Amino acid sequence: MPVSLFTSSLFAPLYSDDEIAGRLADDALVAGMIRFERMLARVQGHLSVIPSGAAEVIDARLDGLQVAPETLGAGTASAGVPVPALVARLRAEVGGDAASWIHWGPTSQDVVDTATMLQARDCLELLKGRLSRLLDTLEEQSQRHRELVMAGRTRTQISTPITLGYRIAQWAHPLVDAEAAMPELLRTVLRLQFGGASGISGAIAPDGSAVSGALARELGLHDGPSWHLNRTPILALGAWLQQVSSGLAKMAGDLILLGRSDIGEVRCGTGGGSSTMPQKSNPIQAEAIVTLERIAATAQSGLAAAAAPAEERDGARWPLEWMMLPQMLIATGAALRHAQALAETLTPDTARLAARLAANPEMMAETASFVLARAGVSRSEAKDLVAGAAASAEPFAEALTKACSLDIDWTKELDPATAIAPAREMAERIFAKRMTG
């Protein structure tokens, strides 16, 4: 076992995601914190909260400044957050009188929470693009296979016919909802945090809200009251990531079942080899999506434990977010990447699909019982009659013909292709939600 599937060079190529992980890298985090301090000085200079000369010096000196993350670790060990060490370093870099005006009014949590939001925004942009692309691909595939009839399964038993196009649309459904929820999500999540020591910006009163507003604009985040004790943004982001992860896991789980060697109706991805069995072609990518969903869901439960911080700041609960939210972001990012590969390579085995339909005519049992009911046979009679025919050794249509004296063209009525039209309509209704939000 490695320290983490997301950082181990043995496992990261499968389970991690370079692009998301890059946005969560130590460098990116430090850069976000420096950006906070730099923009804070800039807006405080404009607002004359600090001397404008000092602000200009800070702004210029911090421009492009890089601080090696490993130089801040000891500071975290002693202070619980890297901010005091970073601020000391920034003051040393800037030097002179201007140094005193760095970090004028905020507290560590303002810096860390806001830097987290900058990272969250970068990650969400990436995830949004991937989600949109995946939905485009699923919509295409759903459209392509809109007339490909297959056996539906409920509670693991063959139920009634559906189409592959419809099944694909159902995979898309939670993702369509997640895409539609995104504008509201961004409004809820991407908030500047600015409150100072105890959340009231007391040290720079009465300028707190003016600084907060200007800084939010500068950073492109939403302004609002200090949320250091209101973890709604974190919870909302976690909930959305879990929703996306679950949606992808539904698709992956179905693909694993469809690709079992004893089913084999749909194939996708690149099959994984075995260390000892030459013939194996394992569903590595789909399995990874399922694993990643459990990682994301587990992490979400850890997020909840951070959501009721004590008093004005909680040093025990807050850091949980730094452990859990990144796991969710990376897991969701990696799962989207794999899902795209699966969606693109998805290929039905039409022969096996057709063979399944032929071998399981009893999937038309519901249809048969409705035909009988429409013809006046009571539901319970119809049910018995149909169940009897389905269990008989004879072909289903013949058994029904024998069992029932009505003049019904069972071969026509029991054609699974009758599923195509309603399946298509339902698939279209799902994708139509993308238009209307």
Added chain:
Amino acid sequence: MPVSLFTSSLFAPLYSDDEIAGRLADDALVAGMIRFERMLARVQGHLSVIPSGAAEVIDARLDGLQVAPETLGAGTASAGVPVPALVARLRAEVGGDAASWIHWGPTSQDVVDTATMLQARDCLELLKGRLSRLLDTLEEQSQRHRELVMAGRTRTQISTPITLGYRIAQWAHPLVDAEAAMPELLRTVLRLQFGGASGISGAIAPDGSAVSGALARELGLHDGPSWHLNRTPILALGAWLQQVSSGLAKMAGDLILLGRSDIGEVRCGTGGGSSTMPQKSNPIQAEAIVTLERIAATAQSGLAAAAAPAEERDGARWPLEWMMLPQMLIATGAALRHAQALAETLTPDTARLAARLAANPEMMAETASFVLARAGVSRSEAKDLVAGAAASAEPFAEALTKACSLDIDWTKELDPATAIAPAREMAERIFAKRMTG
């Protein structure tokens, strides 16, 4: 230990909630399922999907019909859902030709999911009212105590002065966000489920979407494509309940700390007695809120495990929702009830609050260091000077006067009352969000 804190007559008075539990009672669930079948027949009659005469008979016969829940339990044990037994019973009640047209096209999941949504709506109406009332009370109390200065605490250490009014506003903050999220929540959650055997309403094609639209209108739910495989509504409801629970737990946790015998700055609720210690006054209600939050958060993690159903219906994952969502609803409902009682009875001990301020003048250390910095002392010098004064045996203001040659009126500068204005502004910003959504 009881079977459940929510049903045990020993524990339910503390941990459960009669009104929510009533909406989740077996009777209410059965009534919801019957309502689905009745309204389905009605709209199918209007749309001529079934004979209008039969529809009228069904509508009339099911009006007010009560089915004893315990008569359906054996059916659940055999079918996994109570619906087949219920439908058989309804057909027996209606009798004659009309009986066949009951449950025309839907599947068990349509009935159960829609009945769940009817229950969810009833619960959300109740919770919305309680949340609104609680926020009104918190706003009043925040307003009342807007000038009552108290020690803020970050990471368990006294930080800088705040006001009780501000602290109360911070308790309200996640709840204000939850209230604002409600319209979107209701749109996302309260959906009719209608899809039939495999989700495409194949049995009643091409009438599926017409029936779905009419039935949604009749039941007052949102229409849309079948979500039996897209558990977004359940996840969104769970996320919202967890958010509310966490918000309440933040308030309760703070009240527990403020009411500790060694702090005693705020009291509320009715203290619980001990079986052996005559003097005890335990914070029973606030503790219960914290317990309930953990119950809700734990249940939420179970919900996630249900969110990636296999194929067209998943009989193993789906029932988890029936175990987890009710726990979340009851826990949130009970917690809101207790929070209301605590909010209404919240009473500060002004003497102890003032004594704390007097005993901890070092909570003005940040202010002192900003005063020095504004006067041109470098931040690190200021920090050392202030930390030295805070650690000295002398009164803080005197120690500062001695330690620093500048002409500063320390008594005035270090008055904790300077916190009142910014604390009030932040509190007002929080409650102002209720207006703008």
Added chain:
Amino acid sequence: MPVSLFTSSLFAPLYSDDEIAGRLADDALVAGMIRFERMLARVQGHLSVIPSGAAEVIDARLDGLQVAPETLGAGTASAGVPVPALVARLRAEVGGDAASWIHWGPTSQDVVDTATMLQARDCLELLKGRLSRLLDTLEEQSQRHRELVMAGRTRTQISTPITLGYRIAQWAHPLVDAEAAMPELLRTVLRLQFGGASGISGAIAPDGSAVSGALARELGLHDGPSWHLNRTPILALGAWLQQVSSGLAKMAGDLILLGRSDIGEVRCGTGGGSSTMPQKSNPIQAEAIVTLERIAATAQSGLAAAAAPAEERDGARWPLEWMMLPQMLIATGAALRHAQALAETLTPDTARLAARLAANPEMMAETASFVLARAGVSRSEAKDLVAGAAASAEPFAEALTKACSLDIDWTKELDPATAIAPAREMAERIFAKRMTG
């Protein structure tokens, strides 16, 4: 959705367990608490900690006394535990001078924790019997099907041949471990809790440990230092229940796969009907086991949240145990019940098993590559050669014969029956652990 799957008359017949639930009923809990108080008085009388006359009166009066649980609920709402109300009631029942000597020294937690242990013991006895019986059945079935060859599947792909007897033994394996762990479990879990107000039995010093020892003997529990702050017994019980639940879910999950309509190699249980599809036979009991495992695992995560109580008693964390442990006990009990039914009715479809073997000769690919390697072909050459043959359109043995010039009797080498002996040995090794512990 119901208040709880375990108490709803609609759902309990499938998901709950009457016998376990009976041991957790309010009546049983109250009886346990009364038994604690009665036996405490008895041993304190014997040890002259309280007047022996009073002890005798208490012992006699509490013998067979029943207190209606619902009369204690208001007391819980006010005190957080039902004990103060119960003690008041017992004093009223006993009356006179003796009344004062009831509850002499203990605190509420002593009563509740010890009553919990009495319930845990009753439940564990029941579970132990069920586990043992299930293992007997599995061993019989494993023995019965020890020569029935079937396709093994790894990562959802057909791997190499195994036997049904071996698969059944693997289902038993975690349960064999759980059975072997039971003696240690009982020692770890079944502890008397006795500590008084703050855990040191200060009120009856120096008699605390004498009373504790005598009371433990009287109640048949292990004596030891007060564990009110050391939740090891609860955690250990939870961990064991989760282990059993997971083991059962492994078996149930495999049975669900084996019983899919498109696999159908093994059937068991009584198939559940559908509300609309006459032909359906759903794996209700196996699905319920999987659901119950998720309920148990979710509850276990809630138990962990109770395991670090604050100071001398934690009123917020402790009650979580009362919500979570019962869910685990009932879920495990119900799952064992269903597993027994499945194990007893398990019936292979030998025709479908044989057809699978015939249709998938490539499951002998590993064997083929080992035959080649033993004959001197390098592993990578062998792998390519075998993979090529497996992918060819010809029968596997013929393809191999053509592809390789060596004189190998492929038909004999590739007989899946070669799996019987090693499968049998592994199955026997698993069940042999029952003997040696």
Added chain:
Amino acid sequence: MPVSLFTSSLFAPLYSDDEIAGRLADDALVAGMIRFERMLARVQGHLSVIPSGAAEVIDARLDGLQVAPETLGAGTASAGVPVPALVARLRAEVGGDAASWIHWGPTSQDVVDTATMLQARDCLELLKGRLSRLLDTLEEQSQRHRELVMAGRTRTQISTPITLGYRIAQWAHPLVDAEAAMPELLRTVLRLQFGGASGISGAIAPDGSAVSGALARELGLHDGPSWHLNRTPILALGAWLQQVSSGLAKMAGDLILLGRSDIGEVRCGTGGGSSTMPQKSNPIQAEAIVTLERIAATAQSGLAAAAAPAEERDGARWPLEWMMLPQMLIATGAALRHAQALAETLTPDTARLAARLAANPEMMAETASFVLARAGVSRSEAKDLVAGAAASAEPFAEALTKACSLDIDWTKELDPATAIAPAREMAERIFAKRMTG
């Protein structure tokens, strides 16, 4: 937020543990897998399962061989496990005829699970040493402060007097249990995994169990039937780690409360500074322990999700263990490290402890009520009388003297020092368990 608190150079110094992380490093994992393959060849050579000459070549060539982990990542991405790529690499390293006899019979899971067990053993040795050392320190500190009386608190309210020595013993209690459980734990956990493709070692039949036995001896692990489908070892390890983490979190949580600025009865560790408040001294290490406990508990819930693998190998559930178990090991290791530092530096503030006792004489209320009861006052009368005295403005002893006509030396009876003897006895009982196991 960083990718992981355990790998970020910004956060690892506080939250990670170098020694545990070193044992989980990619290098260590690869070394463990190579060791498996090397020892397998060695024992197979001895047993003539493979040619002894080939075995000797393999043994010699793999001795000290290092394979750069990053060269195996692409192999994991394609196969789901790094083993096929590693085996290919080892065969290339060894070359010639011997190469074919590498990895003779096992499957990837045998290699990975056994390497995991070798890592687990290394980690457990380390944790065992730390646990033992921490218990020694706690025992010393408990002994040192055995007569230092302090206020006990139940449900956040001052209850009755205890000693600091007793409180420390209660912190040790779960850890004493964990230490005692270790021998059984090692037996349960440290198992060789050896089963080949589908768990029956079919490829090397009938030599499977001979090889397994010899390999287990060579690696110092327990032999037994293949546990690839029985995750008891993983679950048992996870349960133990969670128990230790919770125990440490109990201690840390209490230290956080005791060190609050408004309590300040005990100090320990090195206080963390604030980015803006000069006077702050935050309980960074104790908070980190609480955070780490939540990380461990969250990860444990993920482990449970891996515990019911499907069929002969489950590629979706199994990898969860690689993500969750390391988090638990590192979190527990880091928490033990911090706990040691806290235990060693723990220093009571005797003045504040004494002041608390003086200010809260009502903590003797239980004692007073027992004194009255022994003197013949009924329990309810005694309770009222004592509660009245506790609530009065007068000193408690005087109020009692006035309120009750009995001749009782209240000053003597209400001396908190009466708690010393029973507290000491309970502390000694706890540590005595270390002797007897």
